[in-house]
Amino acid sequence: MDLPSTRYYGSKRKLVENIWSALDGLHLEYESVLDLFGGTGILSYYMALQNKHVIYNDIMAFNCEIAKALLCSPKGIFTEADAHDLLREDVECDYLHHVRDLYAGVYYTQDENNAIDIVIQNINRIPEEQRSSAYYILFQSCLIKRPFNIFHRRNLNLRENHVKSRFGNKTTWEKSFEVLFSQFTKELNRYQLEQLPNAQISNQSALNLDIHADLVYIDTPYFSKNSTPISYHNRYHFLEGLMHYADIPDHINYAKTNRELDFGRCREFENKLTYLDDLHQLLDMHRDSIIALSYTTNGYPSTEELRDAMSQHKEHAQVIDLGEHSFALNKDNNERHEVLIVGY
Ligand SMILES: C[S@@+](CC[C@H](N)C(=O)[O-])C[C@H]1O[C@@H](n2cnc3c(N)ncnc32)[C@H](O)[C@@H]1O
Structure with a gap:
């Protein structure tokens, strides 16, 4: 199937x-x-x-x-144009820059960190029924840009100095959010169902x-x-943190080089x-x-x-x-x- x-x-x-x-x-x-x-x-x-x-x-x-x-979320509710709008900075809006300010050199380039800051705050301004689709394309794009698709190590350098090895694909990591947003919006629209x-x-x-x-x-x-x-929390804490964007500064563990965020941590299982x-x-x-x-x-x-x-x-x-x-x-x-x- x-x-x-x-x-x-x-x-x-x-x-x-x-x-x-x-x-x-x-x-x-x-x-x-x-x-x-x-x-x-x-x-x-x-x-x-x-x-x-x-x-x-x-x-x-x-x-x-x-x-x-x-x-x-029904098919067709979120379009490529909606996806690209998320990347647009609204001059009327006073954006926070938690990812750019607190995660420099950790997971993404500063341009990418800035884009993540803008997109996540724009998602909170779009109609409720479109939000999970917007999160979907942001999270899939963030995952595909990471070596191993996880956040357990601070290893942006691995991505930047990468030559060629069995674990990674530099061409994919370096694709822009614009390109990835189009790709994942198309994919999402293909799989979303007409009838919920x-x-x-x-x-x-x-x-x-x-x-x-x-x-x-x-x-x-x-x-x-x-x-x-390695716990799921350790692997994916950064994406969980984006769900609590405004509170990020108060939830970072600075003792860890990967700046782990504590949202959603649970020891059960x-x-x-x-x-x-x-x-x-x-x-x-x-x-x-x-x-x-x-x-x-x-x-x-x-x-x-x-x-x-x-x-x-x-x-x-x-x-x-x-x-x-x-x-x-x-x-x-x-x-x-x-x-x-x-x-x-
Ligand atoms: C092996 S993965 C599940 C993969 C899933 N079946 C799939 O095909 O994508 C385990 C999942 O358990 C979640 N998890 C960890 N502890 C949990 C808990 N106490 N209650 C519910 N979910 C938990 C993790 O976030 C992770 O997504």
């Missing part, structure tokens, strides 16, 4: 059809789907295309805007969300067995030591639903431990191999398979 492109760590874009087939193979019946760790929104989007009622959730507000653009699906968006920690659905899809952050984990306890709590909350849990075979906890956890809350716990799937940044991709642990 033709699906929107994603640039997100752990995106299931390449796996949604396998997940769908795995559930189909078990002859499970469901009308509503709760996508608790929704990320890019790709599973919610796919399920919406299959006429399921979807509830998307993620702890990061910026991800929720991406999901809202795909699921809750039955979809809700929620922005909280999965453990606080008390909503029932026939099928609950759980795709938490993964831990590798050995390396120190991001701490290896308490992960299994968090998971048990979540599985128990949804014991009356079909539960599908995504994980990887070379992570912590092991597939056996996860199956065991599932079987403590559901009568049947079945592990389905979804095939090999590698992440660009993972060194230990060998023999790494994605699995779906289904409880019913």
Whole structure:
């Protein structure tokens, strides 16, 4: 199926059809789907295309805007002209310059930082129904301009001194916001739906969300067995910060060279030591639903431990191999398979 492109760590874009087939193979019946760790929104989007009622959730507000653009904004509401207007500085308006003043030399060039300052404040001045589309094109453009598409390191120099290597594409990083805004507006318009699906968006920690659905899809952050984990907050704090633009100066951790912002940070499911306890709590909350849990075979906890956890809350716990799937940044991709642990 033709699906929107994603640039997100752990995106299931390449796996949604396998997940769908795995559930189909078990002859499970469901009308509503709760996508608790929704990320890019790709599973919610796919399920919406299959006429399921979807509830998307993620702890990061910026991800929720991406999901809202795909699921809750009708096709045609946001045009290329609207996108280019966002880059225009209104002489009547007194703009703040938090990114230019506080992030010089960190992630983007000063021209780009200035553009981000202008766009984010212009987004707050456009009609409400266009805003998530505007955030969508800004966030996709910001991601595509970053080496590895993340913000865990201060490494603008890597981009500027780049010659050629396996991880990057200088031509893409150097594309202007004008060009990228056109590209992503076209893409968004291609995937937005004429008729809006039955979809809700929620922005909280999965453990606080008390909503029932026939099928609950759980795709938490993964831990590798050995390396120190990098949290989602650490990878994407900068985009989350843009959602709270006016408050940026009071939320920067200056002790960190990447000037990490603390908005949206939550330890639940991001701490290896308490992960299994968090998971048990979540599985128990949804014991009356079909539960599908995504994980990887070379992570912590092991597939056996996860199956065991599932079987403590559901009568049947079945592990389905979804095939090999590698992440660009993972060194230990060998023999790494994605699995779906289904409880019913
Ligand atoms: C593996 S990714 C999900 C990817 C998603 N299924 C996709 O295909 O794009 C994990 C997601 O969990 C979110 N997250 C982390 N902690 C969370 C929490 N406590 N509650 C809800 N979401 C959380 C992260 O922001 C991240 O988007």
